[in-house]
Every structure is written in structure tokens, then in C-alpha cells.
Amino acid sequence: MEKYVQILKKNCLKVTPQRLEILKYLDTHRTHPTADTIYSNLKNNNPSLSKTTVYNTLQHLDEHGLVYTLTISGSESRFDSNINPHHHFLCKICSNIIDIDIECPNVKKVEVGGHRIDEVHGYFKGVCASCLKESNNGED
């Protein structure tokens, strides 16, 4: 837990139990959860937690580069505490979001056509390996 305290302090963010819990959740659940998923799971052990706090905290963490906000689904934001540059795959069957570790010459770009680049997102959409296998079994 001390780890998360240091992360907050290093970023001049006030240390609160809520923020520590959210940081820990993101660090230990690399499933790209939604704000609501984080809220629901933490609510059990933190009954007073407010959903607004989850949204506010995620926004702060994003602004300080501590999490990465994914807009791959179009209907809801997904949050990633793996801030190493990497791409993502969204399965249109099971909705899982999977890390794609693929060679990409553009992931570290800081400028293109005179535009200053702050973030790079590589999104792939389709059917994941697991769901492909499922649908093949069904055709036996």
C-alpha cells in the first residue's frame, strides 16, 4: 500500500483512502475496467464510496498520466494502469479488452503533420481467439 502512497505524493495528489483503493484496484486488475466496475467492486469494503469520487479520481489520475483512458468501446470509458505504450483489442462477442503487444512504429510519435501528439491509441476490433474457438465448437 505504501507503493500507492508514494505514487500519489510524487504527483502532488492528496493521499486519501479512496484514491489508494482505486489505485490498488487498477494495479491489481489489468482488465481495463469501467468506472462503474471499479465502483461496484470497491463499494463492498468501502460502503461510503461515491461513484462521483471514482470518476473524479480517475480523471485526476489520467491528468497526471497515472492511468490511460481507453475509448475503444464507444459507449463507456475503460481504464488502464499499464501506462507502457501498447495497443488494444476489443472482442465484439465477449466485450473483453485485450492487450496487444505488437510492433508499431507510430506508438512513440510526438509529432505528425505539424500536430503535437500527446496520446497514441491503437484499437483493433473483431472476435477474440477464445470466442472464435467457441463458435467453431458450435459448428461441430
Place this chain on the structure above:
Amino acid sequence: MEKYVQILKKNCLKVTPQRLEILKYLDTHRTHPTADTIYSNLKNNNPSLSKTTVYNTLQHLDEHGLVYTLTISGSESRFDSNINPHHHFLCKICSNIIDIDIECPNVKKVEVGGHRIDEVHGYFKGVCASCLKESNNGED
């Protein structure tokens, strides 16, 4: 206009005045408009047009691969009738979405890690050249 009639027929989509107008709008406005922008602009000359029709039509066009739905902004879908594979840049100042014609070895991928890829989206976010110039002028 015959051009759009043919596109619809070729895709087994019933030809309606609303669909023709929406197709034409997308073809002549390569600004990645939102559904609401399309609706507001067409409403002037088509007073009976319903926003639901715009959403329905865009969904049909997307399903038939006639438009590309961008989720770069996170808060609203943007639509692109340029279905040539290309990447996009979102300016966090002016909110414009700009085509990025950049060499990318992953844009034509159909499989990765056993996952079947149907769509590839390359999203860059930052400050566009025009807004960068603006902010430099302000600092004179």
C-alpha cells in the same frame, strides 16, 4: 445523386430520400461529423427528418461497410465516409478530427494473437498545427 442510389442498391438497402441525403452529406462533408451535426444540417431542407432516422441509417451504413464509425472522442461517435484505411488526429483544443496519412504496417492486419481483426483504428490526440500556431501568437 444517382451515385448514391447505386451505392444503396448494390448493398441491398432500400432507397429512401433520407438515406440519399445522409449519404450525400457524408460524401461532401469529410469533417467526421456527429449524428447530431448531420441531423441539424439536413433538417433545414428536410423538415420532417427524424434524428432516429439519422442514427438508424448511420448504423446500417456502418454494418454494410459504407461508413466508418470513430470513437476517438469518447463522448460521441463521429462518422467518416472515407472508408480507405487511414488514421485520425483529435485536437483537444478545437475538437477537429483530422485525417492522418501515415505509413502503418498494422492498418491492414486481419489477425493478431489468434484474434480475428475486423477493424483497425489509429487515434492520435494532442494539439493541431493550427491551434499550436494560435497559442504561439498569444505568447508574443
Place this chain on the structure above:
DNA sequence: CCTTTAATTTGTAATCATTACAATATGATA
């Protein structure tokens, strides 16, 4: 320890994009 203060948390209400639905209208086909 106390005090102070600015920042955070909380609950609720509001917003905004999108979807559901049912009644009406209309393209396509014969």
C-alpha cells in the same frame, strides 16, 4: 496535539448521446 484552510468526498440532480418502441408511411415487387 489544536487550528486553519483548501481540497476532497458524497448524494442528488441534471445533462447529453443513444436506443426502444409503437404508430404511421412508403419503397419494392408482382
Place this chain on the structure above:
DNA sequence: TATCATATTGTAATGATTACAAATTAAAGG
């Protein structure tokens, strides 16, 4: 021209996110 499946329309509902104001609390200093 009759038929019918499909499209359009208006309105209501949904769901994620944000706005807001009151209550709470972390951090800093004495």
C-alpha cells in the same frame, strides 16, 4: 394497383458522465 416487409417518425426511456452544494478531511504550521 394491392400487398407487405421495411423505413420513418415522435416520444419516452436508458445509461454514462458531469454539475453542484453541503459535509468531511488531509496537510501544514504553530
